Amino acid sequence: MRCCGAEAITSLVLAALSYKFVPPLYENKRLQAMLLAPLRELSVISQTDVRQKQLECALLILQNGGETLGPGWPTILQVIGDGANTQGEVIIRTAFQSMQLVVTDFLPLISPPCLSLCVEMAAKFGLQQSELNISLTAIGLLWNISDYFYQQRAKITSDIIKDEDPSLTSSDQLWMCLYSKFGELCVDPRPAVRKSAGQTLFSTIAAHGDLLQNITWKSLLWKVLFPLLDNVKSKLETAPSERERKGPEANILMHHSRDTAKKQWCETQVLIMAGVSRVFSIKKEHLEELDDFSRAWAFLLQYLERASLGHSAEVCLAALRSFQELVNGPAKEETNSQSASPQIVPQQSIQRDGSSSQPSVSQTMWNTAWKVWLNIGNKRTTPPMTIQAAATVDIPSQAFLCQLVLIFPKIFTHVQDHFVCDMFTDFSKGLSVLSQTLAVPIAGDTSPFLVPTNYESTLTPVQETVIDAYSCLCENVAHIKSSEKLYPKLISHLIKCSEYATRVPTFGAVEVKPPNSVKGLTTGYIASDMTEFSEKCMSLATEVYSKCCSLDSVVQEDTLKCIIQSLSTPLGAKYSCSSDSTWKLAVQCLLKCVRSGLSVPKVKASTSSTDLWLALSKALSDFLFPKVPANESQSLAEFREDEKLDCLVVEMIRKDILPFSSELPKNFIASVLQILNRGSIHSQSPNAPVSGKVRHLFTQKCFETLLQFSFVNDENKAASVSQVAVQTLLTRCVTIISDYNKDIHLKQNVPSQVNEVVSAIQTMTTLISSLQKLSQDSVDHSIWERIISLYPHLVSCIHSKSDSVLVELEKALSSYTVLLNTPAYARK
Incomplete structure (x- = not known):
């Protein structure tokens, strides 16, 4: 029927x-x-x-x-x-x-009034739960309808009857109806429908959003996009974290990243966050015209902040990528999220007031972005200080940290002259976040995948982005108002990072394994290798100091002293340093900083700052006379290369310190002369054979430098101090040779004794040869008397059985030829 x-x-x-x-x-x-x-x-x-x-x-x-x-x-x-x-x-x-x-x-x-009904009916098929394929096809129908709206926009605008909201234009009513239905489909229980609807929604806005009027844009933000963000977040919070054991999907093989409803909603949240941020980025010129755009900007940033502080690594990383999309703005070339090079505003586009010549949101909005970035950085990189907290802490991934640092340069260039709080405070907070990211360890199960692919570099992606951020700071700090106060803080921070090569930072109470201690996958956390990163920070600090060393704030803060004290660690370690490149770079940085610093009259005049001169003399002494000798396997060529660096230090003393001895503290000059005195003795490694490696060139440099500033009679009155050093040198030679003559008949030749006496005899030969080159009235008479009194001790060495001693003795006795003169009575 x-x-x-x-x-x-x-x-x-x-x-x-x-x-x-x-x-x-x-x-x-x-x-x-x-x-x-x-x-x-x-x-x-x-x-x-x-x-x-x-x-x-x-x-x-x-x-x-x-x-x-x-x-x-x-x-x-x-x-x-x-x-x-x-x-x-x-x-x-x-x-x-x-x-x-x-x-x-x-x-x-x-007819145009029926088009909205057509949209609603098509959306019904997208929302029905029986046929997934029909739902996906229905979303495609909505895309086709949007194309029709765009093509027939003139006809629709003229024909459609106004709906319930009279403040909207006719065509905008249809667009709002369409976007609202897309919003409903984006929270569908089925992941495939949500993904398709989300992609179609944001593609539609990107393609046809320019047709909307300002009031419609406002409705789109507050009635569709922002409620969609909240709805997705609510769904995520209530979604089960366990996989369903019953139903049609129970036996379907799924990837572990999508095998629960919560993980699937995480994917949806990632999609929606990226889409909304993309809308703000590519449609910024329209949105900036809204009267409440600053409120919308703040709402989205706060949402991204909460998402980045969540427990899902996928959502946290996506929130930062959305943040970066938001602050970067539209560009002709897409930003590669895996790249370690951040987009930095060119120097010529930064005005004196800190603003960019390109269109941007107001300064208040950039300050909001700066505060959000600081909050995210501080909360995600603050280390746990107790063992209980370390057991439950959610340590961020390296990808998250890399993305966090990538955002810094873009925001900093906009807020550098309009900081939220005090300029120095905000600048310090930014540096603190950057340094804290370096202390975060690497998860053991991901460490093999973070090994740099470039064999010429050992920097991790995080270290590369931090270096880029530091480079941005160094380039832009000069454009900051009252930047003079920031230079000591920046240099001090870079110097602290340069110490990571010898002192790897810790992450609170988290147990971290040393770098390169584990091969392959492992449990726990591993520290990053900081050697190359520290060296780059060392170079940056040196470069910045050389440009600003004359500033009053830099001199008053004893910045040079801090640099020297930091460099003393790798310089003192030298051959015991983990990497030869570290102490070799430290030498170059020390030379450059000392030359730059001593060229400033205020630095040389700061005789009251004894710590500076003590640190410098200690650094020079520890480097030139290391406690740990070179490895026995070191080749002669490598030894000579290291000796050249020693000679560069002596050359710096000769050109940049001793000529200004009258302007520098006397105790410091005395310690420098003592270093030259010690170096003027031919030294040899205790572990080397008699014919082993001796720093002949270094010894010669020390002698020439010492003699050059010892006997020239000038007005600087430093000659007396140097003559005392030469007298000490002669006394040391007499003691060594005399002790050798006493012991030569009592025991066999001991290599260490032979080495010592050979060095003493070589010293006398060099001294006599150098004195001959000076004018007659420039050498004190007492020094010649000391040299002549040493002649009998040299003659006594002829009883030595060591060939090396006899060879050097022959040279020394021959050098006394210039001292043999006809007696006075014979001349008469």
Whole structure:
């Protein structure tokens, strides 16, 4: 009976619609509505066979006379949409077939007021839960409808009747209806539907968003996009974290990153955050015209801040990428999120007031971004200080830290002259976050994948981005108002980072394994190798100091002393240093900083700062006379290269210190001369054989430097101090040679004794040779007397059985030829 009744109704409706009325039926709205009413009333019947007949009839109406429906379109669309509300798959397919036909063939024939109804009916098929493929196809239909809205925007604007909201334009009503339906689909229970709807939503906004007026943009933000963010967040918080053991998806093989509802909602949140941030980025010129854009900007930043502090590593990383998208703005070339080089505003685009010549949001909004960045950085990089806290702490991944640092240069260049709080405080906070990221250890199970692919570099991605951030600071700090106060802080921070090569930073109470101590996958956390990073920081600190060493704040803060004290560690370690490149670079940095610092009169005049001169003399002594000798396997060529560095230090003393001895503290000059005195003795490694490696060139340099500033009579009055040093040198030689002569008949030649006496004899030869080159009146008479008194001791060495001693003795005795003169009585 049901089938017969349904067949009768549908047949009568089809027959009535095909009849040739005069006037035509599409001109008689009342009659057409009366004929279609029975078809619409069948929707209240739940039986499948009746609904099937109804939808088949609707499909025939569209196929046979869809172009003449006219005012009957609302009824037909409602009949089709009612088919999406049923649970029968056959009925849904039949109804959707009609919906596809409407969108593909009849959109131009539908009056503008019915287009919003068409959008709603298409969205119903996207929201139905029975057929996934139909839902995905329905989203495609909505995309087609949006294209039609764009192409026919002029016609729609002129024809559509205003809806309930009179403040919106006609075409904007349709766009808001479309975007609202996309928003509903973005929180569908099915992940595939959410993903497709989200991608289509933001693609539609990117393609057609320029058509919207300002008031519609405001509605889009506060009625669609921001509620969508909150809805997704709520769904994520309530989603189960365990995989379902029952249902059709229980036996489906899924990747571990998507095997629970919570993980799937995390994916959706990532998509929506990225999409909204992208809208703010590419449509910024439209959004900036809104009267409440600053509130919208702050709302989105606060949402990203909360997301980045969550427990999902995927969401946290995506929040930072969205943050970066937000502050970078549109660009011709997309920013590669895996790149370690941040986008930095060119120097020529930074004005004196700190603003960029390119269009940007107001300074207040950039300050908001700065505060959000500081909050994220401080909360995610603060180390746990107790063992209990370390057991439960959520240590951020290296990808998260890399992304966090990438954001810094862009924000800093906009807020550098308009900091939120005190300039020095905000600058210090930024440096603190950067340094804290370096202390975060690497998870053991990811460490093999973080090994740099460039074999010429050992920097991790985080270290590379931090170096880029430091470079940005060094380049832009000069553009900051009152930047003079910031230079000591920046240099001090870089110097502290340069110490990581010898002292790897810790992360609170977290147990961290030393770098390079584990091969392959492991549990726990591993510290990063900081050697190359520290060396780059050392170079940056030296470069910055050489440019600002004359500033009053730099001199007053004893910046040079801090640099020297920091460099003393690798200089003192020298051959025991973990990397030869570290102490070799430290030598170059020391030379450059000392030359730059001593060229400033205020530094040389700071005689009251004894710590500076003590630190410098200690650094020179520890480097030139290391406690740990070189490795026995060191080649002669490597030894000579190291000796050249020693000679560079002596050359710096000769050119940059001793010529200004009258301006420097006397104790410091005395210690420097003592260093030259010690170096003037031919030294040799205790572990080396008699014919081993001796720093002949270094010894010669020390002698020449010592003699050059010892006997020249000038007004600086430093000659007396140097002459005392030479007298000490002669006394030392006498003691060594005399002790050797006493012991030579008592025991065999000991290599260490032989080495010592050979050095003493070589010293005398060099001293006599050097004194000959000076003018007659420039050498004190007492020194010649000391040299002559040493002659008998040298003659006594002829009893030595050591060939090396005899060879050097022959040279020394021959040098006394210049001292042999005819007696005075014979000359008379």
